[in-house]
Amino acid sequence: MTQRLHLVFGGELVDPSGTEFRDVDAIDIVGIFPDYASAYDAWKAKAQATVDNAHTRYFIAHIHRLMDEGSAGSGTRKLG
Template identity: 70%
Template sequence: MPNRLHLVFGGELVDPSRTEFRDISKIHIVGLFPDYASAHAAWKAEAQRTVDDAHVRYFIAHLHRLRDEEQPASASPRAMDG
């Protein structure tokens, strides 16, 4: 079964109605998780811990969706320079 990596991260937003972080250098990386269920549990714990701060939000990024396993890996930049 292929890995389905998920990243849980969060931090303070400029405006609670948007997803722009106030300071990217202060993003809290909760961790990488091998499946959605464990990522969701970590996300929920952080969201509940920060529930009183409307400007703090946590997210789950589906890292496995960033690559298409059916496509070959792209060529390295050196190979493309020819």
């Protein structure tokens, strides 16, 4: 089975309908998770904990897609 890493992160946005962070230095890096299910659980917990702030939003990034060297434009290279 292939490892499929996911990053959960979030913070306060300039506009709640967009994806631009108000302060990039204040982005909350929740963590990297070995599968979508555990990333989703972490995302959901953070999203529910910040539900009172309409400008705060959390995301799940599919790191495994960025690391897939077989994909065009992945931008990753092996060193060595």
